[in-house]
Amino acid sequence: MREPKMKPEDMKFCAIVPVYRHEKASRGVAESLAAQGLSVILVDDGNAPEGHEILVQIASDVPNTTLVTREKNGGKGAAVISGLEAAFNMGFTHALQVDADGQHDMEAIPFFVKAAKKHPLDLVAAFPQYDMSVPKAREQGRKITNFWVAIETLSMSIPDSMCGFRVYPVKFVWPVAKKIRTYRMGFDIEILVRLSWAGLKMYFYPIKVKYPEDGVSNFRAFGDNVEISWTHTKLCFGMLVRLPMILGRRLFKKKK
Template sequence: MKLVGIPAYNEEKTIGDIVKKSLKHSDRVIVVDDGSTDNTADIAKQSGATVISHKKNQGYGASVITLFDRAREENADILTIIDGDGQHDPEQIPLLVDTLQENNVDVVIGSRFLESNSTTPGYRKRGIKIITSAANFGSDFKVSDAQSGFRSYSKKAISSIHPTETGMSVSTEILLKISNKGLSIAEVPITVSYNGETSSEHPIPHGISVLLNTLKFVSVKHPLPFYGFPGIVLVIVGSVLGYQFLDAYLNKQAIFIGSLMATIVLFLLGAILCVTAVILFSMATLIREKS
């Protein structure tokens, strides 16, 4: 069974057209109405979709979680997730699904950056590139668009991936889980429309939030470079400052309490980071050995 899943929040202007076009390329369309206050749910039903409604707005990631849970319940062979705001073209669903089947990969991502004629606004492109670089650092593969919400998943991927993030950072969380599970991945070029209002969130705080959450996931997978190396540097700097303070004290030279406090803070912070790195590295190793 081929399912198309559409996370939707107040998308009454576009959801009907998206559902109708998606039905041409799937056995069933499931819309997760994430606490909309408009007619999104009713229009989606009238257009032929199965609608799952959240009582209140929980976030894009919560809708993705619901779609994965439903796909497992339906024993779906393929789950394609597409945005409900009109950014993605449902007519390109076969492009992802055919790539998934013909190349026998587990996940296919529709990337807006594989072709040079991308219409993505400059500020958005730069932000996505930064987030993508962070996600690639934590993965065993490289992608060009870590924030794309247009993706197809195989049965194996559906059963293996269990997202937990309720916000927009679910996209990068899924990428890191694909890497952790050893799933295969491919990208295909897609077109994206930025006509009209396609996001209800301000791009700067939204981008910072996604980047911080991405770094959180990456730091857990790679604790040594994220915590260990900075910790060692701080310990060394603190030790050098401590030696200089002690030498000045023993030789009855002028000493500054501020330098002593800086020494203590740097050394303790470095030690905490080093211990954190060791603990996270040990936990990650144990999890990998048991999985």
């Protein structure tokens, strides 16, 4: 049974920004988030000492900003999990996950917050609208991943599983997220699939995405592709285990 619908005035929003080697760019992201009334949780994912000091200064300068520090780099997934834990412990009802490098259109934030208020018990996520700056290999890789996600969920309801711009209902997501052991680039994929298995309804809307010319990429061509491949293998086996239950649930809905 779903919980009673949450009232907009009871919703408490924050933004989770995982940061590794994007400490300089993250200032503009944090300032933009704070200017739009969001509390900010910066997650220092094991940056070098000079990078950590920059983040300490940002947290001091930008209103309503909290810095969560991880001693060692664990990867984007590990950083988001740390951010979700902080959001849960701080009493936030919703957390906007956004990348630190500034590639997401920050002007879209009010739309996504409004959508989350309309669907307070569901996940609201973005699917990317690229400009010409997108690396073609990345674009094709996303298409392959989205094909496998459709198989893993037996659904076409997730148009993109890799865009790191999404609003999580924290109370529902945290129990799922803390059990995930995919700590790098495969995290964004796995958490959406597992939330789908758990029955969380999702809404997707477009967002403009650009790749800065002087941007720093943390994507490891070999290591992250191996992790993503293993993630899909694991999720496909998980889907097979759940197949009887999934089909039974859908048959029950049709009979109703």
